[in-house]
Amino acid sequence: MSVASEADAIRTSSVAKPRPRWSRNVSSKIAAIPMILTALVVFLGGTIWTVVYSFTNSKLLPRANFVGFDQYERLWSQNRWLVSIENLLYYGVMSLVFTVVMGFILAVLMDQKIRFEDTFRTIMLYPFALSFIVTGLVWQWILNPEFGIQGVVRDLGWTSFTFDPLNNPDTVLFGLLIAGLWQGTGFVMCLMLAGLRGIDEDIWKAARVDGIPTWKTYVMVIIPMMRPVFITTLVIVASGIIRLYDLVVAMTSGGPGGNASQVPAMYVYDYMFQAQNLGQGFAASTMMLLSVLIVLIPWAYLEFGGKKHG
Amino acid sequence: MKLSKMTALLAMSVAMPAMATELEVTHWWTSGGEAAAVAELAKAFDASGDKWVDGAIAGGGGTARPIMISRITGGDPMGATQFNHGQQALELVEAGLMLDLTDVAEANNWKGIVNPPSLLDACTVDGKIYCAPVNIHSPEWLWISNKVYEDLGIPVPTNWNEFVESAPKVREAGKLPLALGDQPWQSNLAFGAMQIAVAGLDAWKAVNVDKNMDVAAGEEYAKVFAAAAEARELAKGSAVQDWNQATNLVITDQAAGQIMGDWAQGEFQVAGEVAGKDYTCLLGLGLNEYISTGGDAFYFPKLDDPEKEAAQKRLAALLVSPEVQVAFNLKKGSLPIRGDIDMGAANDCMKKGLEVLAGGNIVPSGDMNWSPDVQKLNEDLMVEFWKSDMPAADAHAKWVENLKSGL
CATH class of the missing domain: 3.40.190.10 (Periplasmic binding protein-like II)
Known part of the structure; x- marks a missing residue:
């Protein structure tokens, strides 16, 4: 407040003779310096440093011995890396589609002016308060064939019942997906609900006057109007998927069968720290950064570039 | 309960002679047998007048080594740390972060007693000795x-x-x-x-x-x-x-x-x-x-404190000493790094290992190669x-x- 009023005071006092651009709002500019420095040095500086050193043959300690694209060539010839990317693609597409669809449907149901809405919203959002490690451990137990769902159903009498997704290389990604959806859907629902609440009542009245069925109003009118919410949701969910790590570590540690649930972030960690090969780890993390940018840049363009989409 | 224990501990630490130097030792020995073996080392070190501060890291070497390395490179070194002897700590040695133990080795004739000699070779970089081997584990x-x-x-x-x-x-x-x-x-x-x-x-x-x-x-x-x-x-x-x-x-x-x-x-x-x-x-x-002949060795990061450095050297000498070797390896189930001690209490499989070791049918481990x-x-x-x-x-x-x- 005081900063703003001071700035106002400066502005009013200098109405007659406009001061040079740089000296306007001096105090707020000074106040922003720590934040700007942090952003430049820690985030941007760290990122650039990592990218630069991904072109070196650094082992345990970073060394500026440049080897061109060697680390990247090696990275893309590693079967484990390719499998990781494939796993992440499958998991990512399924996770993205299911969280957004389920989150939207839940939000629509929640938006029907139901009783105890607050209670339901809290219940749905609760899993989001848990870390992925806790989520992963909980679901590892629930999906455990001896103690989890399979065990309980067998104890009830269906002795041939089999539900063991985590120990089968073909189904392990679905096991991860179940836990991921349980954790993330509530959050998407809340974003969607906020979007739905932002739609003007008059739109609904107009649709009702024209006799348009409710489902059609949602699909043809509401969803297009909620475009910014959808884009924000997609970006948040997608960047979360790319850095998927703790859920896998807690549930399967990359197995079964060696690499049926390997993900890129695990490759980065293993090669940076276990294999003592920083260069290789940096190259892999640079590829991850690149994929995050591929998600972020179109979003930033839509959000900040083209004002008309606002 | 807890409070009285803490007071007792505090009183003990105050009563400790001023000579005692605390050394934090990090390792990844956390299973039942392993913990019992580490306790032997701690006991021997404490008995010699210094103080062993245990820094066990659970989760195995793959989890523990990154933590140890980042502490050493990050400027928060411990007094001593376990590695498998070989190339795991090579770059840390080359970067000058590890204490040179050559004088300890010469004073205690490590060259003469460490068997097989390849163990000591694995600790040697440019003619200087940087680690104290404690046991031999064979995987085959x-x-x-x-x-x-x-x-x-x-x-x-x-x-x-x-x-x-x-x-x-x-x-x-x-x-x-x-x-x-x-x-x-x-x-x-x-x-x-x-x-x-x-x-x-x-x-x-x-x-x-x-x-x-x-x-x-x-x-x-x-x-x-x-x-x-x-x-x-x-x-x-x-x-x-x-x-x-x-x-x-x-x-x-x-x-x-x-x-x-x-x-x-x-x-x-x-x-x-x-x-x-x-x-x-x-x-x-x-x-x-x-x-x-794979196995474990202790490395000693360089510290600024000359008193601690002296304690590090005392610990290095102690780890290789005959009594500690017998007590530690019997609990650990591994073979000792010197052939001149009595392992009569070992079981049949361990004896077979000792026999082959004495016969010289040995090869360097993957960590060394x-x-x-x-x-x-x-x-x-x-x-x-x-x-x-x-x-x-x-x-x-x-x-x-x-x-x-x-x-």
């Missing part, structure tokens, strides 16, 4: 459940070939021929054991010591990969994660055998089984009786090979490529 053992074979009415195999021949009968009886955990290092260990057993010493040395890549790509090693592909069939249906769960399958007679290091005998002991009666151990898979990077690449390859239907020739080609990246 085949552990067999005698009961499985008694039930089948066939003699217990005495080598790998007989073991493979007997496998179909074991399968018919509804049992698993070979137990193998899911963790990547276990597949790599099994392959390492088969290397020296199947390819023989000469080929092994040519590849791992002289780094002859023609031999690595050659016929001898094609045989190893063929044998591993065979073993992979025997391990089908083994759905456990940790090595001790796999060992437990052998102990409970659900599986006929497991390829695992000598640390597995701790599990048999805890289960009350007797070597020769309940289980059989075949060194070098019963084909080539060689021990690879290859960088952690190459080992990780091979781990990734081996777990894929053992757990899928990857053709042996493809794995062989990829393996040679991995080795070449470390030349």
